[in-house]
Amino acid sequence: MARVPARVSVSPAPLDDPDADLLARFAGGDSTAARALTDGLGARSYAVALRVLGDRAEAEDVAQEAMMRLWRIAPDWEPGTAKVSTWLYRVVMNLCIDRKRRRKRNGPALDDVAEPADPGPSVVGRMQEAERADALQGALMELPERQRLAVILRHIEGLPNPEIAGIMEISTEAVESLTARGKRALTAILSGRREELGYENA
Template sequence: MALRDAELQELGDGALMVLFARGDHGAARLLTDRLLPRAWRHAARVLGDPAEAEDVAQEAMLRLWRAAPDWRQDGAAQPATWLHRVVANLAVDRLRRAGRSTGLDPEADPPDDAPGPEARMIDAGRRSALDAALATLPERQRQAVVLRHIEGMSNPEIAEILGIGVEAVESLTARGKRALRKALEGQKEALGYGD
């Protein structure tokens, strides 16, 4: 069984989708392990509510599984990109239905046991300040900044997720970074950045 798992680990997400469509539950489990945490983090950053983020991430994964039988491994979309686009759309729909643009919960990320209490407090303060500043951005800017600078995605991937051009992504992230810099400018010392 371990050899089988090792073989699956070598495969890309598209190949795992094809295997899942053929009934391979090991491929589904591995793909879920790879993609669900990223989908949840994306939703949590946009929605600011871990429970809502969990609902969105699960709904996005269900949609991914429903799309599996039609998935083409040689297609342009990668499962992770496709999933992030669904998460983005579901999160925006929830925000609009609720008529809100919410801040982000500093406890949305699971705690890391490695740093000491002081470092955790500083990190929590920084995360809280960042989340509050992110909440002030228009939703498209916020999504672009989160996907680029927190999730580490490329501009072409973000463009595909948001359904816009690469230049629009560059513009959104640049404006978002400027707005964040301005919002956080007076807090450098309080956040432990000094110079």
């Protein structure tokens, strides 16, 4: 089972990577840098884990563990080796995959029900937005694992294909193929619910 090392050989980080600057400040004892990283990367880690796992409690555990690993390697971080966010996304992916494998070995829990991320819409559209978020989460959970990871990173997190390739340790072409197949599969899964979800005129 692949593990994420403290130093990763992915695309070099830009010199102005703000997360690397914050991590260096944290390693030097700056508590405000820790809060900034938690608010930014911690929240994004949770969002990705929730989309992959479909379970809030497990997503919280994954995000906390990923951030703890980041804190532990902070003193040894080498700026320019990788973007901090790329390293953290890969940790999150590995932790999620480990949990999904344990699920398969141990069987599903009674309360193992997928929940969508908080949509945060206006009051008027809250019900429909919640239904859309739930439908998207359900559709994502039907995708093959690698397609789901690629789609989440590209179309939900908005990462560029080269960064996704580094996170998933595959070629850019493979990322493009996975995301294209994943989008087609999502369209097919959701096609019968367009009117129900308010997309009939979209």
